Amino acid sequence: MSTPDIIDTLAGIKPGSALDAIRTKRLQARENAQKSYLSLFEPIDAGDVSLLERAAVAAFVTGLHGETPVASFYRDKLAATADGPRLVEAIELEIARGKTSGPYGSFPAGPLSVENTAGLIFRVSAERKSALGARLVAALEHAHLLVFRPRDAASDDMQALLAAGWSNTGIVTFSQLVAFLSFQVRVVSGLRTLAAVNASEEAAS
Template sequence: MATKDIIDALAGIEPGSALDGIRAKRVQARDNAQKSYLSLFEPIDAGDVSLVERAAVAFFVIGLHREPTVAAFYRAKLTAIADGARLIEAIEAEIARGETSGPYGAFPAGPLSVENKAGLAYRVSAERKTDLGDRLVAAFEHAHLLVFRPRDAAVADMKALLAAGWSNTGIVTFSQLVAFLSFQVRVVTGLRVLGASLGSANAAGGA
């Protein structure tokens, strides 16, 4: 049985709807987004990044984006994986701890330095480190960096992942996860706004 298109599901797109028709005009983009989701979250071989780690990172990253419907999806996904449910409380606490607004950080010295902006340098709380483990602690701290202050990313940040037990291949997969999630949440949000706009226009036309 084919997996339902995840973006359609999260955006509430029904078959035959106006939004479904709009997405159908970009078949390749739609298919590629679905293939990316499946390869990252339902891989044949999880390799260097476990399914629990993938879902945990997703729940944390989407929580930082403050998108409740998508966050609920990844929360449920994590809960359904063996050993995942025990992480929920710790991750929810860290989402709250990491909430902020961005982007911010410092550019290299030059013309863009006028746009430098200070902000939260997130670190996992000491009381949650045991629950999460070294790998997820490092992953959450790096994910927060990528979401809110990518301009501050440095070699030392990559070394922190390696020191926590992430392999080079695992870091690539992790980076792909964060990038995909940022893309996914923006597309879902945009489609919902468009859907609401189309609904309002149809209602006005029928008045």
């Protein structure tokens, strides 16, 4: 059984609707987004990043963006993953601690330095480190960095992942996952906004 188009599902797009027609006009982009989801969250071989880790990072990243259908989807996905239910509460608590607004951080010395902005440097709370484990602790901290202060990313941050047991291949997969989630959240948000506008215009006509 094939997996339904995830963006259509999260955006509430019905076959034959105006938004369905819009997405159909960019069929390759639609198909590529679905392939990205499947390769990251339903891989034939999870390799160096377990399905549990993928779901936990996804729940955290999308949760940082706010309570949306996307965040709910990945929270439920984590809860449905083997050994996932025990992590849901810990992830939710860390989301609450990590929520902020961005981007922020510091640019290298130069003209852009005037745009330097201070902000939260997220670290997982000591009381939840044992429940999450070293790999997820490092992953959540790095994910927060990528979401809110990517300009601060440095080699030391990569070393922290390696020291926690992440392989180079795993780090690449992890980075792709965070990038895809940021894309997905924005696309779904935009499509749902368009749907609301269309519904409002139809009601007014």
